[in-house]
Amino acid sequence: xxxxxxxxxxxxxxxxxxxxxxxxxxxxxxxxxxxxxxLVLGAAGGAVGYAAAPAAATPLTSVGSTEVMFxxxxxxxxxxxxxxxxxxxxFDLTPGAGRKEAAALLxxxxxxxxxxxxxxxxxxxxxxxxxxxxxxxxTVTFGFGHSFFSRTGLEKQRxxxxxxxxxFSSDQLDKARSDGDLWVQIGAxxxxxxxxxxxxxxxxxxxxxxxxxxxxxxxxxxxATDRPMTARNLMGQLDGTRNPKPSxxxxxxxxxxxxxxxxxxxxxxxxxxxVVRRIRMLLDDWEKLSLGAQEAVIGRRKANGAAxxxxxxxxxxxxxKTDAQGxxxxxxxxxxxxxxxxxxxxxxxxxxxxxxxxxxxxxxVPDAGLLFVCWQADPLRGFVPVQRKLDRGDALSQFIRHExxxxxxxxxxxxxxxxxxxxxxxx
Amino acid sequence: xxxxxxxxxxxxxxxxxxxxxxxxxxxxxxxxxxxxxxLVLGAAGGAVGYAAAPAAATPLTSVGSTEVMFxxxxxxxxxxxxxxxxxxxxFDLTPGAGRKEAAALLxxxxxxxxxxxxxxxxxxxxxxxxxxxxxxxxTVTFGFGHSFFSRTGLEKQRxxxxxxxxxFSSDQLDKARSDGDLWVQIGAxxxxxxxxxxxxxxxxxxxxxxxxxxxxxxxxxxxATDRPMTARNLMGQLDGTRNPKPSxxxxxxxxxxxxxxxxxxxxxxxxxxxVVRRIRMLLDDWEKLSLGAQEAVIGRRKANGAAxxxxxxxxxxxxxKTDAQGxxxxxxxxxxxxxxxxxxxxxxxxxxxxxxxxxxxxxxVPDAGLLFVCWQADPLRGFVPVQRKLDRGDALSQFIRHExxxxxxxxxxxxxxxxxxxxxxxx
Numbered sequence: 001x002x003x004x005x006x007x008x009x010x011x012x013x014x015x016x017x018x019x020x021x022x023x024x025x026x027x028x029x030x031x032x033x034x035x036x037x038x039l040v041l042g043a044a045g046g047a048v049g050y051a052a053a054p055a056a057a058t059p060l061t062s063v064g065s066t067e068v069m070f071x072x073x074x075x076x077x078x079x080x081x082x083x084x085x086x087x088x089x090x091f092d093l094t095p096g097a098g099r100k101e102a103a104a105l106l107x108x109x110x111x112x113x114x115x116x117x118x119x120x121x122x123x124x125x126x127x128x129x130x131x132x133x134x135x136x137x138x139t140v141t142f143g144f145g146h147s148f149f150s151r152t153g154l155e156k157q158r159x160x161x162x163x164x165x166x167x168f169s170s171d172q173l174d175k176a177r178s179d180g181d182l183w184v185q186i187g188a189x190x191x192x193x194x195x196x197x198x199x200x201x202x203x204x205x206x207x208x209x210x211x212x213x214x215x216x217x218x219x220x221x222x223x224a225t226d227r228p229m230t231a232r233n234l235m236g237q238l239d240g241t242r243n244p245k246p247s248x249x250x251x252x253x254x255x256x257x258x259x260x261x262x263x264x265x266x267x268x269x270x271x272x273x274x275v276v277r278r279i280r281m282l283l284d285d286w287e288k289l290s291l292g293a294q295e296a297v298i299g300r301r302k303a304n305g306a307a308x309x310x311x312x313x314x315x316x317x318x319x320x321k322t323d324a325q326g327x328x329x330x331x332x333x334x335x336x337x338x339x340x341x342x343x344x345x346x347x348x349x350x351x352x353x354x355x356x357x358x359x360x361x362x363x364x365v366p367d368a369g370l371l372f373v374c375w376q377a378d379p380l381r382g383f384v385p386v387q388r389k390l391d392r393g394d395a396l397s398q399f400i401r402h403e404x405x406x407x408x409x410x411x412x413x414x415x416x417x418x419x420x421x422x423x424x425x426x427x
Numbered sequence: 428x429x430x431x432x433x434x435x436x437x438x439x440x441x442x443x444x445x446x447x448x449x450x451x452x453x454x455x456x457x458x459x460x461x462x463x464x465x466l467v468l469g470a471a472g473g474a475v476g477y478a479a480a481p482a483a484a485t486p487l488t489s490v491g492s493t494e495v496m497f498x499x500x501x502x503x504x505x506x507x508x509x510x511x512x513x514x515x516x517x518f519d520l521t522p523g524a525g526r527k528e529a530a531a532l533l534x535x536x537x538x539x540x541x542x543x544x545x546x547x548x549x550x551x552x553x554x555x556x557x558x559x560x561x562x563x564x565x566t567v568t569f570g571f572g573h574s575f576f577s578r579t580g581l582e583k584q585r586x587x588x589x590x591x592x593x594x595f596s597s598d599q600l601d602k603a604r605s606d607g608d609l610w611v612q613i614g615a616x617x618x619x620x621x622x623x624x625x626x627x628x629x630x631x632x633x634x635x636x637x638x639x640x641x642x643x644x645x646x647x648x649x650x651a652t653d654r655p656m657t658a659r660n661l662m663g664q665l666d667g668t669r670n671p672k673p674s675x676x677x678x679x680x681x682x683x684x685x686x687x688x689x690x691x692x693x694x695x696x697x698x699x700x701x702v703v704r705r706i707r708m709l710l711d712d713w714e715k716l717s718l719g720a721q722e723a724v725i726g727r728r729k730a731n732g733a734a735x736x737x738x739x740x741x742x743x744x745x746x747x748k749t750d751a752q753g754x755x756x757x758x759x760x761x762x763x764x765x766x767x768x769x770x771x772x773x774x775x776x777x778x779x780x781x782x783x784x785x786x787x788x789x790x791x792v793p794d795a796g797l798l799f800v801c802w803q804a805d806p807l808r809g810f811v812p813v814q815r816k817l818d819r820g821d822a823l824s825q826f827i828r829h830e831x832x833x834x835x836x837x838x839x840x841x842x843x844x845x846x847x848x849x850x851x852x853x854x
Contacts, residue, residue, distance in 0.1 A: 060650060060651070060652065060653045061488070061649075061650030062650070063490070063648055063649070063650035063651055064648070064650050064651035064652060064653075084511070084618065084648055085645070125714075127662075127663045127714055128659070128663030128664075128729050128730070129659060129660075129661055129662075129663045131659060131663065131729075131730070132652045132653070132654040132659065133647065133651045133652045134651060134652070136648070136651045189648055189651065190647055190648045190651035190652075191511065191645040191646070191647070191648070191782070192645075192646075192647055192651075192659060192661070192782070193651065195661060195782075195784055195793075195795070198793075199710070199714070199793070202791070203714070210791055211787055211791035213787075214786055214787045214791075214793075215786065216784060216785075216786065218512070218618040218619075219618070219619075220560065220617055220618070220619055221490055221491070221511055221563070221616055221617045221618070221648055221649075222488075222490070222648075223487060223488030223489070223490035223491050223650075224487070224490055224491035224560045224561060224563045224616065224617035224619075224620065225487065225491060225559045225560045225561070225617075226487045226491075226559070227559040232555070232556060232558060232559065232619060233556075234556055234619070234622060235554075235556075236554045236555030236556045236558065237555075283626070287552075287554055287626070287630070302555050302558075303555070303558070355618070355619070355622075357622055357643060358643075358785065358786065359641055359642065359643065359785065360638055360640075360641045364629070364637055364638035366622075366625075366626070366641075368622070
């Protein structure tokens, strides 16, 4: 991924910049290097796009000041680090709304996303909920579901990759919380910034689309841990140890549709496919297991993510290693054994989830788990083969339940002056 | 509040301390000055109480490293700054459980709270969800509801202040989400740290108590804004402008039961009373108002919190000021006029809320608003008179709905070797 841009800039006021005042334009060096698609223009320090707060005594940190760029090769919200707060929301076009209304909606949404990600108000009717805060790494990502194309007369543009996922025997899917014509992923390191964006996106929908389902999630707050990469989930497991890394040479090929020469329709150039699953964790059952039993289910040490065959989190798993009794050290049905990319024809997906916790159910057990979001160039080579294998014999399966499912085509990032999906809707 | 302690210490690794390793004990200067009740003993830097994370590259910031002390004069979670994530949970004692079981439960809970607030595992069955993270300003606060005292044969120890709140005409209370024998407030600047504590507290309940209701909330992430004090709520309003400040001479008197000489039972020395209301915001209606109409409802400028009579957020409201037409500049039914302490016999409460957002209702509108938590030495002089006045003529009332209510007696902090409520349960 030599050409992968790192479309993130840090707006925090450094010593030589914090003295500038007002909405002055300052050019900052990007954190990325080669392939960056543009420089960020933004206000110096403080609450970007708003009048300065009175008597400001607490400086913005990078938590608030980091801005992710909207106009980039790949849509934001795919390769950026996990954010502390997220919203997933699906919309259905309203009866009577078609291609024209969808195009106008995506134009509105793109402009709102661009403004909010830059820390600006959404418009004259901004709700002020994000006022005073920096962009806080806000990302807004747009996708199209299978049903979108028939609603808009665009069946011929529907990617084959959007064909419905196969049924898995362990699925207990709630259709009302699955699928949808349109999908929006919102993430930010501040919960009010994320909520503000959610309301603006919802208001933009106007009479063209209505919310089908909506979910809230979270990850660690930046600075709460010194672990550099891998997050923990609500089972206490390190989650994402084997995620492909943008530094790997085949990263782009695995995660993104190429700019040309693929079997995908041309409008999907530089896009990706998102599989979204609400995975409930059966925490009362899970937490009754001993540490050793939990580690056998996963195949890794809970403390540090190392495979049971030894080493550290980064050490390759020894699939053949046996103990004194001749048993495999990493059990044959261990979750991490089954999901290893080199056991799945090299298939890889980029998992970028949020945890969720929606209160308690009737038994007092948290309705909690993982909003699993994974990204791949081709779901039939990413999510599907792995899930098929998990479906047949994953030791973890008795502690989780897939409760909803979505599959969305996420086009490439919009060029300046363009909106997301324009090449589909005006192609 | 000359004797008010500031029971917060910062564990972030400073240059001269970050080289110490292992669970070494280091004594840090407290941020507070006079009246501090003790020094924090804690591990230096890193993930307190856990093995060091491998290849740590990202340092903990104060977001993660800040520890709030458990053994203090007043329970934690009252005067500390707003936290990014919060859980409110009420428990009822199970049939057959009485004073003895309650005492054992509070002992377990206090020990768990002390350990988790120090960044240690809850015990040998720790779920590992907070592993690698610092204490992240975790606070755990315990209270007793009206029904607790009859369940445990302790009616004679029930404070008069726990008498049920009067009915307000605007209430639409869900009894299943109101009241409760026991109440626990959990707050932290990291969502997984907060969830981890919630599960540990729930597990401690064992067979002695079951969850009655549970709510999740949030506030801004530290560093997302440079506004020093006042938070915004989901209506976009600055919320808490007139909160009493610990630096004010009558702060303790208004918020805390005195150590002696009050009409409260002796076990409530240094305690406080919490009123908890789930206040739904009718955001679709609110957001339809113009900015000017919203400001008239509140009586303050949305941008900066200044009263409509002029000045800044800190300027006293001019209640008599009229415009050219002779109309009051701050309308007679403006929310901020009605709630002003000097209009309510000096009554004051310390509002320390969380916002909430529990997905969408059937109309696609967010089920969102404020988990209002306010603290006072006497609810009949704090919450009740203000709410009575609001009930009669608050312009804000048509945009909010009180959906649940609780009133809890929160005893003083536990001394070392003591558990919270011990003076009640073993008195």
